[in-house]
Amino acid sequence: MALVYAQISGQEVLRDYKAVVGPGATIAGPAADELRNGSLPDTAVDWLTTNFFKTELELGRCLRLPAEGPCECDLYLTCAKFVTTPEYAPRLRARREVEQTLALDAAQRGWEREVERHRCTSDRIDKLLADLGQPAHPEEEAENTSP
Template identity: 80%
Template sequence: MLGPGATIAGPAADELRNSSLPDTAVDRLTTNFLKTELELGRCLRHPAEGSCECDLYLTCATFVTTPEYVLRLRALREVEQTLATDAAPRSWDRGVERHRCTSDRIDELLVELGQPARSEASADSFRA
């Protein structure tokens, strides 16, 4: 849940942290935030704009995520890394680039949230 001092990440996070949003935008977010939940975070679009159908939400200017999505972010990161690894020997260079960029973006979000890319448990099993 977002509240004062909440840990957030994403393109819209700086505006929220710096209180540079107009009061009307803050009021709108307060009343509509839960209505716009996405797989890995929330969209800050105004409800009149319609629901977000953007598949590029990790880089969308109105996307924000919170620590409650860390496990999902880590899981998607692992999928993207697996897909990049699978694409490399097939010489699918654009696929490798796309999956690595997505993985890197998730790493950035996790850093912004103050979270490691892997949980200690998964890091230990990775080393085994």
């Protein structure tokens, strides 16, 4: 395994890699058992080792291999295994703004399915922020609490 780690560039990527695929990592998902018991094919380990930096999502990682088809990254927001914390609120708010901007652009182009998709993601982020007890707009919260 040391040879696998040695091929990864950057200490930060190495740390993240070990946290996901290293011994004792807390992980869930279809490939979790394969990672834990070392039965992941060498080609998959090679791909993950070489391309681990590409697996990062906005709030986590996607270990889907190219042979498994395209990643559906937005699904992690509704995945039963997805967890977030108040520390991610700024990223959630930024993503919400992007989704709202994309919905407006799609509406101007008449792409109703894209409007629906972006609004659903924005609504899901609103729910996550509410569940975290975080305001969707922190500047409004500051105005409401000022003397």
